[in-house]
Amino acid sequence: MGAQLRVYKRRIKSVTATKKITKAMEMIAASRVVKAQRKVTASTPYATELTRAVTAVGTGSNTNHPLTTEPETATRTAVLLLTSDRGLAGAFNSNAIKAAEKLTARLEAEGKEVEIYIVGRRGVAHYNFRERKIAEQWTGFTDEPTYADAKKVAGPLIEAIEKDSAEGGVDELHIVYTEFISMMTQSAVDGRLLPLSLEEVAEEAKPKGGEILPLYDFEPSAEDVLDALLPRYVESRIYNALLQSAASKHAATRRAMKSATDNAGDLINSLSRLANAARQAEITQEISEIVGGTAALADATAGSDK
Amino acid sequence: MAAELHVELVAADRSVWSGEATLVVARTASGDIGVMPGHQPLLGVLESGPVMIRTSDGGTVVAAVHGGFVSFADNKLSLLAEIAELSDEIDVQRAERALERAKSDADASAERRADVRLRAVATR
Secondary structure (H helix, E strand, C coil): CCHHHHHHHHHHHHHHHHHHHHHHHHHHHHHHHHHHHHHHHHHHHHHHHHHHHHHHHHHHCCCCCCCCCCCCCCCEEEEEEECCCCCCCCCHHHHHHHHHHHHHHHHHHCCCEEEEEEECHHHHHHHHHCCCCCCEEECCCCCCCCHHHHHHHHHHHHHHHHCCHHHCCCCEEEEEEEEECCCCCEEEEEEEEECCCHHHHHHHHCCCCCCCCCCCEEECCHHHHHHHHHHHHHHHHHHHHHHHHHHHHHHHHHHHHHHHHHHHHHHHHHHHHHHHHHHHHHHHHHHHHHHHHHHHHHHHHHHHHC | CCCCEEEEEEECCEEEEEEEEEEEEEEECCEEEEECCCCCCEEEEECCEEEEEEECCCCEEEEEEEEEEEEEECCEEEEEEEEEEEHHHCCHHHHHHHHHHHHHHCCHHHHHHHHHHHHHHHCC
């Protein structure tokens, strides 16, 4: 076998192996998307009921809670960025990080100091590489987040927002995550979690029936209920964001791996064509060598005959 | 037919139980509270403890609830809990072991959780 042909054969073999791997990763990601989506659906009843309850307290009582009232001038804000632990998901992480950077720039332009909280190794690595300060970071659970993980993330954030901004606390809490719209579309979005604007929450709760909320009897009191309710509300929102982010990550991985598999297939095709041409060239050369050889031999014998 | 109320018992990551009931007894911060059909709209903070639901077909469903909320309006009762388990789902031996372990480790919250589970099973 000629050297040229051998090189092509070797490359085809290695691309075939890569294709097998990417194909497997694609299928694993596809099954994980379904699982993650199911988790999002399973967590919806809790989130809906909680939103209803928050709306009920917010509209049914005139309590002033630090988590629902907007400070006159917000000076410090916290941004929670959700990324994934692992890459190979196309532009998934860079989109989320870009959205966070844009939000940070906007907040800083408004004269606010931004503290960044990050979930996922990719985001942490991005900020560490640029030697930027991270207030707090969590890694290791982005593929399959549980409610306990959401609690772990929410804890320090709630603590920070309850503290006065002069003592290192924050006035606002923003969250940046990747919303799972469909299998093909996921987009990085940012939203303000706290202080809660009750109108917005009420707007969200409304389409499910459009009924007027009744006057509730609070047990033990409206303030106490709100005190207990709001941290749970934040946790459930973070939990939902974590789940959506996980589903989006798997969908992005699936898409990236699908195009990698397709590309590997194309590469194998064109390499096989090149290998065929090389083989054909080799054969042609061999034939012409034989023909040339015989002709030379014939010439030589013809000469000795004379 | 006796009056009924619709009950939804949901945990953070799943819906645990839903159905029609005639009486629900739960423990709020200021004491046990019983809700029957037609109760005044109510929103309360739940303590860890067993929740008893008397279903409309005469049966009783008991669940261990670890913190959460109860809200009642329009004859619909929602029990929201971070963790909720039906008493049939609770593994008694495991809960007993957890209680022992929590006692020896002096882990108050784990001890409380295990205790709530066992109480829910006892009222089954």
